[in-house]
Amino acid sequence: MTTTKNIAVLGGDARYLEMIRSFSKAENVNIELVGFDQLKEGFTGAKQVDFEELDVSKLDAVILPIPGTDDEGYIDTVFSDKQIQITMKWLNQLPKHCIVFSGIATGYLKDAVKKADLKLMPLMNRNDVAIYNSIPTVEGTIMIAIQNTDFTIHSAKVIVLGLGRVGMSVASKFHALGAKVYVGSRNKADLARATEMGLTSFHIDHLPAYTSECDILINTVPALVVNEESIQQMKSHTLIIDLASKPGGTDFDFAEKRGIKALHSLGLPGIVAPKTAGEILGSVILQILEEEKLGEE
Known part of the structure; x- marks a missing residue:
């Protein structure tokens, strides 16, 4: 039985554009984008929504920007003027199997995700x-x-x-x-x-x-x-x-x-080679989600 993975990408820089493209090419992946409303370019298979419109109860993965959050839970939205805050109340609405991805794990983010009983995946800490x-x-x-x-x-x-x-x-x-x-x-x-x-x-x-x-x-x-x-x-x-x-x-x-x-x-990878850096992130995230799926079977 094939299961579709629901991914929400919240904010991010130029690396994330290539990451989203890699998600768009993958099978059985549903993508929703928040914080990309200034982009003229569309992504096949990706839907742009407002933060409040996300159906968080169905999400399998939430991808935050590389810097994670600030001390109040706000994230970087390079391609939007709208502020997005990751609160405890919002995290508590996510399914317990949902993985929260970020580049690094800030103090606020680690504490909030732990209290919500979710898994935090700081990508920049991974060897690969x-x-x-x-x-x-x-x-x-x-x-x-x-x-x-x-x-x-x-x-x-x-x-x-x-x-x-x-x-x-x-x-x-x-x-x-x-x-x-x-x-x-x-x-x-x-x-x-x-x-x-x-x-x-x-x-x-x-x-x-x-x-x-x-x-x-x-x-x-x-x-x-x-x-x-x-x-x-x-x-x-x-x-x-x-x-x-x-x-x-x-x-x-x-x-x-x-x-x-x-x-x-x-942040040199994102500055000198955002395309390559984005492809790396997309590939690793899809691999992690596939491993999680296999672990559930």
């Missing part, structure tokens, strides 16, 4: 999404490096902090472009992996000893690791690209005082 997103993230980082320097990446001395899913891809691609890549981490396995990749590895606590010759520093660690001591050693042309989630891992105020350009570059 993070690995897929590392590709446009790296391309965006390379773009930023080219746009903000007057020297080639080839032969430049590049420090990458953290060798997680993004750090690994960043280090690999800059190495492939001919940069002399140094990788800082606290994880012994990561340091061994960096050496195996032909990179120079060091313990992140020793960062100040490496920054004096650095041309580009790329941070992926969500903790203050690029501190005053490390920035003090940098040359005036050094570029810092911080990819870590807010508040980042760089002392941006001190970098500004030193005249060092430090850019907190968040």
